[in-house]
Amino acid sequence: MSGRVSEGQGEAKGQTTARARADEPRAAARLGPLPRPLALVILGVWALVTLVALVQLIQLDRASSLWSGALDSLVPEVHRASEGRPLVLLRALPDGLESADGPGDDDPSDPRTILDEAAFAIEEALGEERVPLAPPRTEITRWLDAHALYLLPIETHDALAERLSDARMLAEVQGLDARLTSPLFSVSGEQPRRDPLGVHELAKGEAGRLGHVAEAPGSHGPQVSASGDLIAASGDRALIALRSDRTANELRAELEAAVDGLPVSVALIDPRLSEAALATQLRRDAATAIVACCAGLILALSIVVRRVVPVLVMGLGLASVWVWLAWAGVGLELESLGGLGLGGLGLPSVALSILVLGFGCDAGLRVHELGARGWAGTLVVAGALAPLALSPYPLWQRWALWWALACLAAALIMRLVVPALVELLPSSPADSEWRRRGLRPKPIAALAVLVCVGLSAAGAWAAPQLPYRSAARLPVTELDPHERELIEHFFDPTMIVTASTTPAAPDEQTSFDTPAAAALDAAAETAAQLAVLVPDTARRVDTPGSFVLPRAELEARKQALAKLKLDDRMAALHELLVDQGLRAEAFAEFVRGATDIEDLPSAQAALDGPLGPWISAYLVGEGEEVELRARVELRGHDGLPRAALSAAQLAELPSLRGPAIAAMVDAREFDRRLGVVVVAGLWLTAFLVWLGTGSLGIALAAALVGVACEGGVLLGLSLLGQSTGPHLVPALVLVGAGAGLTGARACRIAARTEAQAGTESGTQSGPGTRPLLLGAACPIIAAAALLSSAQPLWRELGLAVGIGGVLGCGLGLFAAPGLASLFARLRRPAKPEVSS
Numbered sequence: 001m002s003g004r005v006s007e008g009q010g011e012a013k014g015q016t017t018a019r020a021r022a023d024e025p026r027a028a029a030r031l032g033p034l035p036r037p038l039a040l041v042i043l044g045v046w047a048l049v050t051l052v053a054l055v056q057l058i059q060l061d062r063a064s065s066l067w068s069g070a071l072d073s074l075v076p077e078v079h080r081a082s083e084g085r086p087l088v089l090l091r092a093l094p095d096g097l098e099s100a101d102g103p104g105d106d107d108p109s110d111p112r113t114i115l116d117e118a119a120f121a122i123e124e125a126l127g128e129e130r131v132p133l134a135p136p137r138t139e140i141t142r143w144l145d146a147h148a149l150y151l152l153p154i155e156t157h158d159a160l161a162e163r164l165s166d167a168r169m170l171a172e173v174q175g176l177d178a179r180l181t182s183p184l185f186s187v188s189g190e191q192p193r194r195d196p197l198g199v200h201e202l203a204k205g206e207a208g209r210l211g212h213v214a215e216a217p218g219s220h221g222p223q224v225s226a227s228g229d230l231i232a233a234s235g236d237r238a239l240i241a242l243r244s245d246r247t248a249n250e251l252r253a254e255l256e257a258a259v260d261g262l263p264v265s266v267a268l269i270d271p272r273l274s275e276a277a278l279a280t281q282l283r284r285d286a287a288t289a290i291v292a293c294c295a296g297l298i299l300a301l302s303i304v305v306r307r308v309v310p311v312l313v314m315g316l317g318l319a320s321v322w323v324w325l326a327w328a329g330v331g332l333e334l335e336s337l338g339g340l341g342l343g344g345l346g347l348p349s350v351a352l353s354i355l356v357l358g359f360g361c362d363a364g365l366r367v368h369e370l371g372a373r374g375w376a377g378t379l380v381v382a383g384a385l386a387p388l389a390l391s392p393y394p395l396w397q398r399w400a401l402w403w404a405l406a407c408l409a410a411a412l413i414m415r416l417v418v419p420a421l422v423e424l425l426p427s428s429p430a431d432s433e434w435r436r437r438g439l440r441p442k443p444i445a446a447l448a449v450l451v452c453v454g455l456s457a458a459g460a461w462a463a464p465q466l467p468y469r470s471a472a473r474l475p476v477t478e479l480d481p482h483e484r485e486l487i488e489h490f491f492d493p494t495m496i497v498t499a500s501t502t503p504a505a506p507d508e509q510t511s512f513d514t515p516a517a518a519a520l521d522a523a524a525e526t527a528a529q530l531a532v533l534v535p536d537t538a539r540r541v542d543t544p545g546s547f548v549l550p551r552a553e554l555e556a557r558k559q560a561l562a563k564l565k566l567d568d569r570m571a572a573l574h575e576l577l578v579d580q581g582l583r584a585e586a587f588a589e590f591v592r593g594a595t596d597i598e599d600l601p602s603a604q605a606a607l608d609g610p611l612g613p614w615i616s617a618y619l620v621g622e623g624e625e626v627e628l629r630a631r632v633e634l635r636g637h638d639g640l641p642r643a644a645l646s647a648a649q650l651a652e653l654p655s656l657r658g659p660a661i662a663a664m665v666d667a668r669e670f671d672r673r674l675g676v677v678v679v680a681g682l683w684l685t686a687f688l689v690w691l692g693t694g695s696l697g698i699a700l701a702a703a704l705v706g707v708a709c710e711g712g713v714l715l716g717l718s719l720l721g722q723s724t725g726p727h728l729v730p731a732l733v734l735v736g737a738g739a740g741l742t743g744a745r746a747c748r749i750a751a752r753t754e755a756q757a758g759t760e761s762g763t764q765s766g767p768g769t770r771p772l773l774l775g776a777a778c779p780i781i782a783a784a785a786l787l788s789s790a791q792p793l794w795r796e797l798g799l800a801v802g803i804g805g806v807l808g809c810g811l812g813l814f815a816a817p818g819l820a821s822l823f824a825r826l827r828r829p830a831k832p833e834v835s836s
Helices: 002-028 036-062 111-129 137-146 154-163 166-180 199-206 248-258 271-305 308-331 347-364 372-382 386-390 394-424 445-465 481-489 506-511 515-533 551-562 566-579 584-595 603-608 612-616 647-652 659-693 696-719 726-757 770-787 792-814 816-827
Strands: 087-092 237-242 264-269 496-501 538-542 619-622 625-634
Touching: 036 308, 036 394, 087 111, 087 481, 111 237, 111 248, 111 264, 137 584, 154 166, 154 199, 154 551, 166 566, 237 481, 248 264, 248 271, 264 271, 264 481, 271 308, 271 347, 271 770, 308 347, 308 394, 347 372, 347 394, 347 726, 347 770, 347 792, 372 394, 372 659, 372 726, 386 394, 386 659, 386 726, 394 726, 445 696, 445 792, 445 816, 496 515, 496 659, 515 538, 515 603, 515 612, 515 625, 566 584, 603 612, 659 696, 659 726, 696 726, 696 792, 696 816, 726 770, 726 792, 726 816, 770 792, 792 816
Parallel strands: none
Antiparallel strands: 087 237, 087 264, 496 625, 538 625, 619 625
8 A cells, every 4th residue: 555655656746847847948938927038128127217216316315305394285386375585583682681770762771672773783784685574663654644634534534524623623732732741741652743633543443454564552462663573572572574585594694693792692484494404304204214114014024925035025126116206206307297296205295105115015915806916906006095186285186196106116016026036036935825724704794784884973973073284284393493483472474364466457557657556556455355354363464555545545535635625724723833832843744744635645656655665575576467465464373264264255355365274265175075085085996896896795895894994093083182184184095995905805705715615625725814914914014104203294194094904904804794795685686485
């Protein structure tokens, strides 16, 4: 018996050896799945492209062009801050105030005096590069005094006529005489020579539209200095605006030299400095996160595959995918082609590029349960972010394309380059033990329905509880302390919105001397419309249009003033002043301004007058294409306005542009926008699963598992005190697609296991759940790399994807087969009853 067995074994061994020898020429003619010549060509092209891309990335990194510190990539371009003016923050040092006996205008140790000296020194050093943030107080006074009566609305003319009566003027002059002779007059701050009749009291209701650009005296808001800078309410800080094309380092050096010797600290707040600092952080933190992700993936693959060379080759292939993605998105400079380029690897882009490594492993694990050679599964991963094209966020719209290209490139490299390269290198066979017994998905319909419905309902409950974060306020490691001072003592730059004004029609410009005058005249109406926002919605409206009146209103007020016979009234005032023993010449400026009603506060007069240099800072464009931009500081916090304006209210106002307006609209529409993207992603996943499996039940099960997984992520974020917003939209779409793909594959494994269990042999063949589990674990590893990074935004994205990956793995293995079996029973026709 034993001899027969030995003889049979020898014969079988000989047949095996002969078969192996016969297959050697055939195997030698191929590398991986391709003929050897074609495989060598593809390997050469892959190596060449990777090398070229790597060299260019190194050059971009040295030129500081690879990383981007811009934080407004998710804000629609129309609402991005167009003006990145450098700001100078001055702070009076405590050492310079120790000798102060008390504050006063003439006290050299008074912080306001010190700040005025520093501001004057900066103006002397920088010249025209220093621009006022608000109209200088002296120019405001001269302009308002010269046109005091014109700035009164027609509704106040009855009260003005009463003040110009003989009896009222006599009472005012007598009271004026008493105040001038009082010993307290010198410290009262009154200026009766500018307004002996108290006419300005009639304009109190016009605050916000008649040049009152500063907060009311005594408020907690910043005040306007005599030179047009902003002074903090505390009095020890000043803010100066610059307009310069020089580099930030050059400006900083000249500023420090200008205030050398003065007891002040100077800080330059420049968007370019902030972006450069964040880009430096990204360069350091991205390298750490990418290395951590690759190390985690290689470790997981090594534990399962247990072959060194194949695992290292797969890691090399994934690294080449990242190099290709970064080079194509940044190095090719595709911004001119409809804005297709990434424009530098910014904070959100780096996070998605790391997630590409985790999801890109799927194609190399030979999990081919969906479609021929697993093409449906590859398309599900590649199309996971395609619904982002429906969102209003510019960067996510571009990533809808780049994610698909990166995943397809990863699939090609994993299926063509990696097998060929493994066979070229000396190594042991790279056949991992997929056939080992793994988890066996068992359909439990009742439990699957209960879990999916529960998680979906919990997610629907948790979604409104999550606080919204503006796209303009992406979390960073640490806010610059000077920027924090700017927000605390002056204003939040993200809360500044603009309203552009252009002449209504080209033919109307012919009645003005210059296009700038036409734009300023139109801005007067815009200023009146924006004034309704103060003080509830906005802190201040900063526009030159608040100092002039539209031409039509000017003519109406001129006619109304003519009826008051101002020449006779001013002559009577002159006589009253003389009769009371006052020097009438001291009040000549007021009398002259009130008498000359031909001197109109028109747009051209404002441009030609003392306010001209300040107004020019608000004009944008040249020649006939000129517009005037008003600035409105909204009340709010962290880039989100406190008072949300409805769509109807926004339609009634001039067109407002700015990150705060984008955040206001997005906060109102976010639930709807997120719902559109999520539904589109689930539909696409279900459609591709249906094409790959031909089973509508499995497709529906994949979609429902995706919904439950996204609901579980929202619930988890709510319990952990996280926020939602545009930055988390890709994470939700990714976990939905990943859960659906895992569920569809688990359904196929469960169906094959059930079919094989019904055969006579009862043996199981084909890959089990081990490659499925590894494929689901790779995105979790990438999410863990983000979760352990230094950037708060990456940690939030990693947390969401990690929660979704764990839930998707569990729901896909245990809930999806139960749902698929339930749908199969519902579609199965009832058996006809057999009559007895």
